[in-house]
Amino acid sequence: MFKEERKSSRFDWSHLGDIEWGRPNLGPQTAVAVYRLMQFTLRDAIISHTDVATANRIFFDAGQSAGKAFHEHLLQKNQDFDAFIAALQETLRTLSIGILRVETSDLLKHRFILTVAEDLDCSGLPISDELVCTFDEGFISSLFSAHFGKRFTARETDCWCTGDRVCRFEVVLADV
Amino acid sequence: MTGTTLPGNHMDHNDIERLDRISAHIHALLHNEQPDPLDLTGQREDEVRQVGEFVNALTEALSSLTNAAHQLSIGDMDVSIVANLPACHHLKNLQATLRHLTWQTGQIAKGDFSQRVEFLGEFSHSFNLMVEQLEAYRQRILGQNRELERLAITDPLTGVFNRRYFMGFITKEFLRSQRYSHIFSAIQMDIDHFKKINDAHGHAVGDEVLKAFTANCQEILRECDVLGRFGGEEFSIILPETEREGALVVAERIRQTIADLKVYVDDKTVRFTVSIGITSLRKDDTGLEAILRRADEALYLAKNGGRNKVVAA
Numbered sequence: 402m403f404k405e406e407r408k409s410s411r412f413d414w415s416h417l418g419d420i421e422w423g424r425p426n427l428g429p430q431t432a433v434a435v436y437r438l439m440q441f442t443l444r445d446a447i448i449s450h451t452d453v454a455t456a457n458r459i460f461f462d463a464g465q466s467a468g469k470a471f472h473e474h475l476l477q478k479n480q481d482f483d484a485f486i487a488a489l490q491e492t493l494r495t496l497s498i499g500i501l502r503v504e505t506s507d508l509l510k511h512r513f514i515l516t517v518a519e520d521l522d523c524s525g526l527p528i529s530d531e532l533v534c535t536f537d538e539g540f541i542s543s544l545f546s547a548h549f550g551k552r553f554t555a556r557e558t559d560c561w562c563t564g565d566r567v568c569r570f571e572v573v574l575a576d577v
Numbered sequence: 578m579t580g581t582t583l584p585g586n587h588m589d590h591n592d593i594e595r596l597d598r599i600s601a602h603i604h605a606l607l608h609n610e611q612p613d614p615l616d617l618t619g620q621r622e623d624e625v626r627q628v629g630e631f632v633n634a635l636t637e638a639l640s641s642l643t644n645a646a647h648q649l650s651i652g653d654m655d656v657s658i659v660a661n662l663p664a665c666h667h668l669k670n671l672q673a674t675l676r677h678l679t680w681q682t683g684q685i686a687k688g689d690f691s692q693r694v695e696f697l698g699e700f701s702h703s704f705n706l707m708v709e710q711l712e713a714y715r716q717r718i719l720g721q722n723r724e725l726e727r728l729a730i731t732d733p734l735t736g737v738f739n740r741r742y743f744m745g746f747i748t749k750e751f752l753r754s755q756r757y758s759h760i761f762s763a764i765q766m767d768i769d770h771f772k773k774i775n776d777a778h779g780h781a782v783g784d785e786v787l788k789a790f791t792a793n794c795q796e797i798l799r800e801c802d803v804l805g806r807f808g809g810e811e812f813s814i815i816l817p818e819t820e821r822e823g824a825l826v827v828a829e830r831i832r833q834t835i836a837d838l839k840v841y842v843d844d845k846t847v848r849f850t851v852s853i854g855i856t857s858l859r860k861d862d863t864g865l866e867a868i869l870r871r872a873d874e875a876l877y878l879a880k881n882g883g884r885n886k887v888v889a890a
């Protein structure tokens with residue numbers, strides 16, 4: 402299940418386990434620092450073993466699997482775009498992932514600009530002139546792909562780490 | 578800038594002259610002027626030269642900040658805020674909020690009244706109040722429109738459909754039945770001696786009779802049947818998907834119910850009857866007029882045959 406060799410994603414929501422049953426005393430919450438400890442040590446190790454480009458690809462792909470499962474399990478299918486955004490905003494907020502806001506939504510050209518404030522991954526990190534939210538790029542792209550039933554890609558254009566106060570993502574149809 | 582020690586007693590005339598230029602430069606900055614870059618060339622480890630470089634970097638950042646703040650203040654929400662001063666971060670935050678606000682306003686214009694503004698203090702409060710009130714107004718207008726529509730198609734006294742709506746409905750029903758070979762029946766009704774009721778008891782009682790009549794008809798009819806007031810005491814019914822036999826049963830039930838009915842107004846008890854003519858769509862009916870004429874003729878026969886009767890044509 403967890404340690405079998407594979408060539409493509411086999412992630413399933415059930416891999417997250419029954420948290421309520423497993424943590425009767427500690428409950429489902431943890432600290433943001435713990436999440437970041439995992440994310441940035443993992444990135445560190447992957448880069449050490451491979452290279453930055455590989456690390457980025459791994460984070461993007463993992464984000465995509467996460468987005469797909471997230472859409473399947475936490476969002477409703479077949480909603481209109483406004484309802485999808487409203488539900489996504491609500492869910493991201495409830496789970497303390499970030500404050501999602503929309504700056505542009507062009508449903509004809511399929512082009513969207515979103516921002517995430519107080520982002521789980523990067524808000525408060527040291528300024529490094531790097532766009533670090535690669536996982537989020539994969540996550541957002543597959544959320545949009547799942548919603549529209551077409552392949553989307555998301556690119557981070559501003560990040561806390563580049564000196565912005567929000568992460569800004571441009572979401573467009575992927576080249577087929 | 579930490580680590581830089583300002584020159585002490587070992588300053589020469591040249592250093593003092595350069596410090597003067599720094600003072601003048603900062604003075605200009607503080608007074609909102611745009612000074613030229615400071616020219617403080619000197620040795621590599623020359624502290625005064627370093628101060629000059631810091632001041633120049635700060636000048637550039639401030640000028641970029643000023644420009645961004647100006648652009649934002651005149652509504653250019655896409656201005657790029659490049660300087661890395663704490664004030665720029667606040668400005669970027671504001672920029673993101675304004676860009677989202679712009680999108681939200683567009684959404685509200687489209688009719689998405691679920692949008693709420695955050696992070697803009699009192700403005701958020703007022704804006705959200707505005708959206709809530711807009712939505713409340715919209716709901717009220719929608720309600721009024723529905724009421725106006727209802728009034729436009731109903732008879733104010735009895736609440737059944739008026740002649741105009743009824744004619745529109747029967748026209749549609751006729752076209753539908755032609756296209757899909759569906760059957761329907763039409764009923765024409767006239768309250769017997771209605772003028773006498775009015776003359777004997779007054780119009781108020783007459784009105785109560787009309788109301789009681791339609792209320793009792795509605796009890797008998799199905800949801801899909803349509804009852805309309807054609808004129809004074811004349812009413813019509815369309816029974817979709819109903820053959821002649823079915824229409825006869827309905828008409829007879831109405832006749833009997835009305836014949837048994839007692840209407841109490843003040844201390845008076847009024848009894849009345851109704852004459853009914855019915856017809857159903859025939860294969861050779863080429864127009865609506867033929868059906869209505871047949872129903873009228875049947876009603877005429879019912880009246881002439883002694884009233885309180887159902888006649889089918």
Ligand SMILES: [Zn+2]
Pocket residue numbers: 520523532533534557559560561562567568569
């Ligand atoms: Zn980011």
